[in-house]
Amino acid sequence: MADLKAAEKSLKERGFAVRVFAAGKEAVEYLNSAIDGKTVGFGGSATVQELGIYEALAKHNETHWHWVNGPEERPVAAGAQIYIASANAVAETGEIINIDGAGNRVASMLYGHEKVYLVVGRNKLAPTYEEALWRARNTAAPLNAKRLERKTPCVVDGRCHDCKSPDRVCRALTVLWGPMTGMETEVVLIDQDLGF
Numbered sequence: 001m002a003d004l005k006a007a008e009k010s011l012k013e014r015g016f017a018v019r020v021f022a023a024g025k026e027a028v029e030y031l032n033s034a035i036d037g038k039t040v041g042f043g044g045s046a047t048v049q050e051l052g053i054y055e056a057l058a059k060h061n062e063t064h065w066h067w068v069n070g071p072e073e074r075p076v077a078a079g080a081q082i083y084i085a086s087a088n089a090v091a092e093t094g095e096i097i098n099i100d101g102a103g104n105r106v107a108s109m110l111y112g113h114e115k116v117y118l119v120v121g122r123n124k125l126a127p128t129y130e131e132a133l134w135r136a137r138n139t140a141a142p143l144n145a146k147r148l149e150r151k152t153p154c155v156v157d158g159r160c161h162d163c164k165s166p167d168r169v170c171r172a173l174t175v176l177w178g179p180m181t182g183m184e185t186e187v188v189l190i191d192q193d194l195g196f
């Protein structure tokens with residue numbers, strides 16, 4: 001069972017800002033009040049999509065998301081003041097793990113924004129770094145390959161084979177040990193299963 005309190009404590013010790021919410025609706029209300037009159041870029045995220053964060057913020061911010069408006073939005077989102085995405089896994093010891101194919105999502109977690117928000121459901125938590133890494137590689141990445149209808153072995157059995165397929169979605173892995181220097185990073189933890 002996910003330990004949100006342990007994750008909150010560890011993330012704060014590493015310098016991340018953290019907010020915890022019982023339900024996604026409250027988290028959306030919080031983001032909607034915290035972000036106003038900004039340029040906002042989005043990374044690909046089923047969590048963000050499920051919660052309708054883009055739709056809420058688009059009413060009073062300049063928003064850019066390739067999932068809504070097409071791939072030409074990627075470089076525009078990269079230059080936004082605020083960036084919003086999720087994570088593939090978060091260890092309750094505070095490491096944030098992501099796997100990416102195109103690289104826009106992880107690049108924006110590393111550089112180029114005033115502030116990054118990572119919206120994370122409880123299903124993304126794992127007790128240790130090793131278990132979080134396993135989750136990112138063997139749960140999140142295969143489901144992402146399936147979503148993208150890739151011809152990779154993980155789509156068949158739901159487990160990573162470290163394939164060398166041209167369809168491979170896993171091109172880079174990042175671990176945030178803390179917020180990047182000069183870029184505030186806030187983790188919005190939600191006690192609800194969200195995304196994959």
Ligand code: SF4
Nearest residue numbers: 154160161163169170
């Ligand atoms: S490396 Fe290949 S098999 Fe492993 S999760 Fe990524 S796409 Fe699937």
